[in-house]
Amino acid sequence: MVKKIIDLIMKALIDEDDKILVAGLKLLKNDCNLEELEGDCYTQLVSMLPLVKEGTTKALLIETIVESPEYFYDNELLDEYVKLLSEGATRVKEAARCLGAFTASGISDHQIFLKIAENLNKESAIEILVSMGRSKWGDVPSHLKSFAQELQIAQRIRYRSGVIASFLLIVHPLCSEYAHISSLSFGYPFTEAAVNDWAWVTSKSTDIIVNKKIVTPKEAEVLVKLGELLRNNTNANIEEFGKLYSEFFEDKDPIDVIFTLPE
Numbered sequence: 001m002v003k004k005i006i007d008l009i010m011k012a013l014i015d016e017d018d019k020i021l022v023a024g025l026k027l028l029k030n031d032c033n034l035e036e037l038e039g040d041c042y043t044q045l046v047s048m049l050p051l052v053k054e055g056t057t058k059a060l061l062i063e064t065i066v067e068s069p070e071y072f073y074d075n076e077l078l079d080e081y082v083k084l085l086s087e088g089a090t091r092v093k094e095a096a097r098c099l100g101a102f103t104a105s106g107i108s109d110h111q112i113f114l115k116i117a118e119n120l121n122k123e124s125a126i127e128i129l130v131s132m133g134r135s136k137w138g139d140v141p142s143h144l145k146s147f148a149q150e151l152q153i154a155q156r157i158r159y160r161s162g163v164i165a166s167f168l169l170i171v172h173p174l175c176s177e178y179a180h181i182s183s184l185s186f187g188y189p190f191t192e193a194a195v196n197d198w199a200w201v202t203s204k205s206t207d208i209i210v211n212k213k214i215v216t217p218k219e220a221e222v223l224v225k226l227g228e229l230l231r232n233n234t235n236a237n238i239e240e241f242g243k244l245y246s247e248f249f250e251d252k253d254p255i256d257v258i259f260t261l262p263e
Contacts (some may be wrong), residue, residue, distance in 0.1 A: 171259070214261075
């Protein structure tokens with residue numbers, strides 16, 4: 001399968017058929033086992049790098065190459081990819097996945113942090129680094145201290161919004177009813193998935209997110225109550241969930257609460 005797709009991609013490159021080229025790369029990257037991308041197949045794909053000129057296509061090619069088990073990091077390819085990121089050549093989700101593959105190949109999180117922070121505009125850099133889900137970037141040079149502080153706040157906001165979104169999916173009847181068709185993201189496709197994964201059963205479960213100032217101690221108490229309710233009462237009703245909702249938000253605007261970090 002992989003070999004056939006590589007042959008298709010090579011032919012499309014020679015024929016300058018960009019639509020087939022992009023379709024083939026996407027098929028290879030998203031629908032194939034890239035553990036099979038080795039030997040001649042890997043060599044052929046790498047040989048295409050200097051021939052592909054269009055930015056989004058080259059970014060897609062690099063994103064595919066770095067997930068091969070044969071890829072071993074080199075700064076030159078990372079530099080090329082970061083340049084493409086600075087030009088907006090790929091989506092944040094794909095960038096985060098690719099940079100994660102770079103670290104798996106041997107490039108450190110610290111190197112990734114420096115490359116992204118120093119070459120992308122601040123907003124894009126923070127969005128990509130937050131999406132990577134990493135928190136330890138190594139020693140931050142003095143000229144990036146302010147950036148690192150903003151990144152840390154953004155990471156806490158992401159974590160907090162994820163916790164509260166999951167809480168809402170369980171306790172708010174409309175969120176539960178319409179999550180599967182809503183454009184809003186609740187972290188789970190439906191309520192049952194959130195219930196099955198809910199971890200705040202004891203106060204100890206919430207110690208980490210309280211200590212990291214993701215939630216307040218009072219909010220953590222409500223989360224613990226929800227965990228206990230789900231564990232002990234599989235038939236919990238709307239009224240019980242409603243009480244937890246009111247206790248958590250205290251008549252405040254939920255959006256304000258979600259995006260206001262504990263001091």
